[in-house]
Amino acid sequence: MFVTDNMKTVTTRIPVEEQKWLEEFEKESGAQRSEVLRRLIERGLNEWRKEKALESLKDRKATVRSAAEIAGLTYIEMLELASEEGIDMGYDLKELERDLERI
Secondary structure, eight states: OOOGGGOOOOOOOOOHHHHHHHHHHHHHHTOOHHHHHHHHHHHHHHHHHHHHHHHHHHTTOSOHHHHHHHHTOOHHHHHHHHHHTTOOOSSOHHHHHHHHHHO
16 A cells, blocks of 8 residues: 555556556556556666666776665676676676675
8 A cells, every 4th residue: 555645646647558467467456556556657767777877887987886776686696687687787697796795
């Protein structure tokens, strides 16, 4: 259950084809439309935040820590994601794991 004091109402139009997929998602999940839409928006925003963080890292506009905050990830998760995406950080996950073992 969501507390509505902390929420805003958003209205939008979607293509008929997407409406059909939305209805299928509702049936499969057993959730009401508003909950389904919140979940889908959250997934989309989480993905967008990761893309934004990765782009900031590539352009050297963000540190790993600030990129992790943008993406909503831990420092280690951000290092891992950057490594998976082939972003050269000058310090990779294997080096971090090696350093952590030494501590």
